[in-house]
Amino acid sequence: MDLSVAAAHVLGDAGAFHASVGRRGRPIAVVGRDPRASGEFLEAAVVAGLASSGVDVLRLGVLPTPAVAYLTSALGADLGVMLSASHNPAPDNGIKFFTRGGFKLPDAVENEIEQRLGEKWERPVGPSVGRVREAYGEADRYVSHLLTTLPNRLDGLRVVVDCAHGAAHMVAPEALLRAGASVETIGASPDGLNINDGVGSTHLAALREAVVERGADLGIAYDGDADRCLAVTGSGREIDGDQIMTILALAMHADGRLANDTVVATVMSNLGFKIALRNAGLNVVETAVGDRYVLEAMQEGGFNLGGEQSGHVIMLDHATTGDGLLTSLHLMAEVVRRGTSLDELASLMQKLPQVLVNVRDVTKAKAADPQLLAAVAEAEAELGDGGRVLIRPSGTEPMIRVMVEAQSHDQAESIAGRLAEVVRTVCV
DSSP, X not given: OOOOHHHHHHHHHHHHHHHHTTOSSOOXXXXXXXXXXXXXXXXXXXXXXXXXXXXXXXXXXXXXXXHHHHHHHHTTOSEEEEEOOTTSOTTOOOEEEEETTSOBOOHHHHHHHHHTTTOOOOOOOGGGSOXXXXXXXXXXXXXXXXXXXXXXXXXXXXXXXXXXXXXXXXXXXXXXXXXXXXXXXESXXXXXXXXXXXXXXTOOHHHHHHHHHXXXXXXXXXXXXXXXXXXXXXXXXXXXXXXXXXXXXXXXXXXXXXXXXXXXXXXXXXXXXHHHHHHTTOEEEEEOSSHHXXXXXXXXXXXXXXXXXXXXXXXXXXXXXXOHHHHHHHHHHHHHHHTSXXXXXXXXXXXXOEEEEEEEXXXXXXXXXXXXXXXXXXXXXXXXXXXXXXXXXXXXXXXXXXXXXXXXXXXXXXXXXXXXHHXXXXXX
16 A cells, blocks of 8 residues: 555554554554654654554654664564665655564564454543653663674774665664774765665665775665665675675684574575585575565574575574664674674675576566476576576566576676576567
8 A cells, every 4th residue: 555644544553453462451562763754744643543542652763673673572562663665765665563572573464454454443542542652762772782792892993884864874873883893974864855865785886985985994884774784895895695694604603603504595695605605514595585584484493594685684693683783783793803804704705696687577477488497497507506597476576587697797697688588488
């Protein structure tokens, strides 16, 4: 649905019903948002929907999504609500719900809430309505939690932090400074309209330039709601989520902290990531694309590290969802602990050239066409152990994605182009 004020109010009302299930006494909800202009009035609508339905509301103000998840658990809330459209541009907005304990709601529960939109049920009146109070100081609780997870301080490290003019613009510099790093910021002046605008984890050029110009050891870029991060080395080299997970996995394994010697990643992770972990004697469990699937696999298998190439990394010992600030702190801690550069640490994984072609306006059901499967088999034989092919129908559009990894970019591009032509021919 389009997220209007009316829809936000109704979603708050429906969320209140969920928070009340199995609860004796008045439920509690925490509500946070990123700095988008629309969040200012959508927050008011959600809070009104919750409070008018008998839920006490703690307004957290502008905080990262993972902070809301953490505080849902830390404050014993029955429901967490985050208003954010993540890495999307300023005109977009959305609502994320967290259940008791700070985990994202399962699909079934989200469907139940959606079905209850506008449903008639007996609402409280008089003294039974919810009360609303500001809880902006709880940001310190989140930062303090992050600092307790660090294996060592960041003293002596010079960092440029790109906050995407987003939700981390206050807590990220504070956390890094308290951890001992020397911090300079870009993208830390949100005006409600400039979130993710040429800055942040989806636009690394500004950070790369700032790191090199200022002679910093490295740079960190968050997205609008700071549930993910990417990095830039002192030489200006971009570091993605696969490389970050490789560094963290090897560090955790060395300390005996990597559960079952396994990392969970999606099918889009670079083959170089899997090779690096395999060479270290570690295992990789693959899931469909999406942090929800990564988390499900981690919980089912008892694993504590997983994530995506986009920089959405879940460290389940310390967080219930992807947390860009947590991830960056642990990445920097490993740089300091090893007494080396991020460039050198990133070399632990040799990233294979990857080409992705989106073939639009095709019939996704024909992705298993025998002619296409034969073309894929031929490509895989050509690549051998030095590459791979992935044909993946889009979950939301009439589109099939063709991804090829190879020893050279030219080879990957050539094979991806051939396969894309086969898709256009047979998937009509």
